[in-house]
Amino acid sequence: MTNKSIFWGLLCAMMCSIGLSWIGLRHYPNYFPKPYYEGRMTDMSVPEIDLGRHLFYDPRLSRDNSISCASCHSPFNAFAHSDHDLSHGIDDQIGTRNAPGLFNLGWQTEFMWDGAINHLDMQALAPMTHPKEMDESLTNVLQKLSTDAFYRKKFENVYGPDGLTGPNFLRALTAFELSLISTDAYYDKVTQNRAQFTKQQVRGQALFTKHCQSCHTAPLFSNYEFVRHTLKIDSTLDDLGRFMVTLRSQDSARFKVPSLRNLSFTAPYMHDGRFHSLREVLNHYAQTDTARPDVDPRLKKAVVADAVDKTDLIAFLLTLNDTTFVFNPDHRLPYHY
Amino acid sequence: MTRKFFHACILFFAAQWAMAQDLNFEFWFNDAPLVLGQTYYVPQFADSVRIEKLAFYISDVVLKDLEKQNATKITDVHLIDLSQQHTLVVERPTLNHEAQLLTFNLGIDSTRQVSGVFSGPLDPTKGMYWTWQSGYINTKLQGTSASSSARNHKFEFHLGGYRMPYNTLQHVALLINKKQPKIMVDLGAFFDTLSINNTNHVMRPGKEALALSQLFALTIKPYDE
Numbered sequence: 001m002t003n004k005s006i007f008w009g010l011l012c013a014m015m016c017s018i019g020l021s022w023i024g025l026r027h028y029p030n031y032f033p034k035p036y037y038e039g040r041m042t043d044m045s046v047p048e049i050d051l052g053r054h055l056f057y058d059p060r061l062s063r064d065n066s067i068s069c070a071s072c073h074s075p076f077n078a079f080a081h082s083d084h085d086l087s088h089g090i091d092d093q094i095g096t097r098n099a100p101g102l103f104n105l106g107w108q109t110e111f112m113w114d115g116a117i118n119h120l121d122m123q124a125l126a127p128m129t130h131p132k133e134m135d136e137s138l139t140n141v142l143q144k145l146s147t148d149a150f151y152r153k154k155f156e157n158v159y160g161p162d163g164l165t166g167p168n169f170l171r172a173l174t175a176f177e178l179s180l181i182s183t184d185a186y187y188d189k190v191t192q193n194r195a196q197f198t199k200q201q202v203r204g205q206a207l208f209t210k211h212c213q214s215c216h217t218a219p220l221f222s223n224y225e226f227v228r229h230t231l232k233i234d235s236t237l238d239d240l241g242r243f244m245v246t247l248r249s250q251d252s253a254r255f256k257v258p259s260l261r262n263l264s265f266t267a268p269y270m271h272d273g274r275f276h277s278l279r280e281v282l283n284h285y286a287q288t289d290t291a292r293p294d295v296d297p298r299l300k301k302a303v304v305a306d307a308v309d310k311t312d313l314i315a316f317l318l319t320l321n322d323t324t325f326v327f328n329p330d331h332r333l334p335y336h337y
Numbered sequence: 338m339t340r341k342f343f344h345a346c347i348l349f350f351a352a353q354w355a356m357a358q359d360l361n362f363e364f365w366f367n368d369a370p371l372v373l374g375q376t377y378y379v380p381q382f383a384d385s386v387r388i389e390k391l392a393f394y395i396s397d398v399v400l401k402d403l404e405k406q407n408a409t410k411i412t413d414v415h416l417i418d419l420s421q422q423h424t425l426v427v428e429r430p431t432l433n434h435e436a437q438l439l440t441f442n443l444g445i446d447s448t449r450q451v452s453g454v455f456s457g458p459l460d461p462t463k464g465m466y467w468t469w470q471s472g473y474i475n476t477k478l479q480g481t482s483a484s485s486s487a488r489n490h491k492f493e494f495h496l497g498g499y500r501m502p503y504n505t506l507q508h509v510a511l512l513i514n515k516k517q518p519k520i521m522v523d524l525g526a527f528f529d530t531l532s533i534n535n536t537n538h539v540m541r542p543g544k545e546a547l548a549l550s551q552l553f554a555l556t557i558k559p560y561d562e
Contacts, residue, residue, distance in 0.1 A: 118471035121454035125461060125468040139462050166462035167454045174453075245470060246500060247543055 028183050031191060032219055037106035037120065037178055044175040048158045050334070052176025054151075055169065057333050060144045061124075062090055062134035069127065069173075072099045075331045078262035078322075079103065079180065085273025089133035096237050098273035100258060101266040103182040103325060108224050113255045113271040114241045115226060120177060121170045138166050145169075180331060182261050183219075184324035191219070197319070204316025207309055211285075214298045215257045221320060226254040227296045230288035234272055241271070253294075261320045278317060282310045360398075360427040360439070360518050362417055363560065364391070367525030373419055381529040384484045388524065392418040392465065393476040393553075394445050394458070395509075398427060400436035409436070414445065416458040416465065429518070439518070443507040443554050444475030447499040472497050472542065475505055476553055482533040492533050496550045498542020505547050507554035519560035526556050 028035070035041055055061065059068045072087050073079040079102035081087055087095040097113055111117040117126060127133040128141065145151040146164055155163035158172065189195035197205065208216075217223040226242040233239065233253055242254035255271045269275040275284065282304060290300045304313055325331075364371035366386075371377075376387045398411040411429050418424045445459070450472055454461065465474045476496040485492050498505045511520065530552055539545045 116470040118451045119453040122461070122466070122471045125466065126470075129468040142462070165456065166460050167456045170454045170461070247503060 028181060029188060029192060029219070032183065033107065035106035036109050040174065041106050041178050044178065045158070047154070048172055048175040049179045050176075051154045051158050052172040052174065052179075053331070054154070054334050055173050056176050058145075061128055061136060061141050063136045063140075064090065065144075066090060067134050069124070070333070072127070072133075073102050075328075075333075076265065076326060077101065078182070078265040078326055080266035082265075082267075085268050087133070089127075089130070090135050093132040095130075095132050096239060097271055098268060101262055102177060103180045103261065103322075104220055104259065105180065106178045107220050110224070110256070114243075114245050115256060116245050120174045121167075123177075124170055124173045138169065142166060142169060180325075182322040182325040185261060185322040186319040188219070188322075190319070198315070200312050200315045201319055203309075204312040204314070204319075207304055207313045208316050211302050211304055211313075212260075214301070215296075216260045221260040222257045225257055226251065227257055227298075228252075228254050228294055229270075230284070230290060230292070230295050230299055231270060231274070234274070237272060239272065260317060262322055262326065263317055264321045265326055278314050279310065282313065286310075359429050360411070360520060362425045362427075362520050362522060364419055364425075365521060365523045365525065366528075367523065371419070371522075371524055377525070377528075379525075379528045382484060382532055382534070384482055384528075384533060386480060386482045386528050386533070388419075388478065388480040390420070390477055390479040391524070392416065392420075393443065394465065394473065395427075395441045395443060396445055396449070398439070398441040400429065400432065401438040401440065402432075402435045403437050404435070407432075414449070414458050416463060436518075437512055438510060439513045439520070439559075440508070440510045443509055443557070444497065444505055444550070445473040445499070446506055447504065449473075450499040467495070467497065467541075470541070472499055476550065478527075478553070482528075482537070484532070484534040485537040486534065487537045492537040493540060494538075494549055495540045496546045496553065498546050500542065503542050503544060503547045505542070505550035507550055509554055509557055511557070511559040513559050521558045521560045523556050523558060527552055 056069045056073075059065045059071075061068060067090050070079075072081045072084075072089070074082060076082075081099035085098055087097065087099045089095060100113070105111070105120055108120075109118075111120060111123050112126070117123045125138060128136050128138060142164060152164060155168060155172075157163075159165075159168045186195060190197050215223055215225065215227060231253075240252050242251040242256075243249070245251075263269075263278060267276055269278075269281050275281045285299070285302045286305045289295075290303065304310055366377040366388075369377065371388065371391075373388055373391070376385050378385055394414060394416055396414045398415065399408050400411055401408045409430065409432050412427055415427050416424060449455070449459070459473070461468075465477065466472070467474060474495045474497045476494070478492075478494040478496070480492060481490045482492050483490060487493075496505055513520070531549070536545065536549075539549055
């Protein structure tokens with residue numbers, strides 16, 4: 001082998017690996033809008049994402065080392081909390097809201113059901129310090145992690161000497177979360193002409209466009225607005241949603257429109273997990289009083305009452321499940337544990 | 338020998354001069370210097386107050402020459418914490434103009450508030466960040482007061498919030514003494530106005546946080562001897 005061929009071989013390998021990581025990190029189909037976090041999604045590196053992934057699965061982020069982010073956000077549930085209507089944290093305590101799935105976070109500007117968190121970097125502080133969730137402080141967590149040579153090395157590799165700091169800890173988690181991109185549902189395959197809808201799914205899509213698209217806007221299947229739904233306020237929770245953030249009366253009981261991707265994995269539904277099946281959700285949309293003045297007027301159009309129509313609509317909703325995402329080994333528990 | 342002494346003298350005075358140029362925050366409770374953990378009498382309410390914690394952000398600190406309209410940015414963000422002596426001095430670069438007007442924001446502006454995590458004074462491990470809802474605590478003031486009806490006579494004010502209409506950011510402008518750029522923070526004025534009996538815990542953004550932030554801004558004055 002000549003020096004020249006070695007050179008070209010190495011160059012090719014380098015280009016491929018750069019190309020692959022580039023595609024892996026920021027690739028999304030051309031019918032997706034530009035992500036809000038595009039800068040971060042471009043800048044983050046594979047080692048940074050991997051560090052964030054270790055942190056996400058690490059129970060040392062909680063007071064008694066029992067609960068990790070993944071305890072409430074399981075990869076096999078599109079990072080929602082399976083079977084729990086309200087989240088379940090440290091010492092078996094029950095929270096007040098349903099843990100949402102985590103995907104396509106880079107397209108969101110505000111986080112949580114009420115948008116209380118204004119930047120993904122700052123989000124992790126909420127569950128970590130919540131007495132019913134992980135009940136720990138960032139300073140303590142850093143202390144615990146600094147005794148682990150594995151983390152000292154990883155932080156140094158990604159952020160340089162003295163890299164194990166609070167801001168870098170939060171940035172690493174953000175990198176992992178931004179890498180959770182769901183763009184390979186059957187719906188996407190159809191949109192990219194790689195597959196075709198059945199007649200039933202086509203009918204379902206038409207119903208969806210007419211009744212649901214205004215809020216659950218494709219291709220993210222949410223416009224991420226805060227909306228006053230027809231759901232009755234649960235008097236045991238008295239959750240006023242967006243109002244608690246903005247303190248404006250018109251925001252009372254408004255909650256963020258959730259994405260409808262991966263619904264088969266994220267049940268139960270709604271901010272308090274009150275519905276367990278899609279049929280229950282559709283029945284709710286069809287039955288409640290949408291004429292109430294406090295309710296978003298678009299909900300008047302969200303009524304699909306006919307039983308066959310409901311079945312067709314659900315058939316379409318199921319095409320939004322992304323098994324490539326849910327079973328992606330890169331998102332799972334890293335083998336370090 | 339004399340030469341060495343002479344040099345030492347020059348160095349000494351140069352250092353003194355340089356120090357005097359930095360911005361110094363001094364804390365008072367009416368006529369007495371404010372010391373953490375010490376009890377002060379509040380004549381207005383026949384009350385007593387002990388401060389355990391006082392920390393606040395100042396940002397976009399600028400010195401201006403009013404005649405030439407020159408302005409120099411002194412620092413972006415600085416966290417003043419009464420328990421840490423070195424935070425009470427804000428270093429200032431040598432200016433090529435006369436500085437008479439000092440302006441800064443008390444707190445963190447809404448742009449920085451929504452821009453993710455920062456290192457330095459804005460590092461969230463500094464204890465000045467709310468966790469359950471995004472936002473910096475612009476001012477933390479904690480202690481005990483005889484009249485507080487809360488547990489252990491505590492009072493706790495975590496003042497912040499950047500959303501309208503309860504944006505707590507306060508703009509401060511002070512005419513300062515060129516040679517002795519000292520800034521006085523007089524908590525006496527705060528406790529003479531606020532009845533701890535009625536208000537002893539303000540921990541979230543809102544109307545009360547805004548009112549107390551405005552009140553706290555009034556404790557900051559130029560130093561007059």
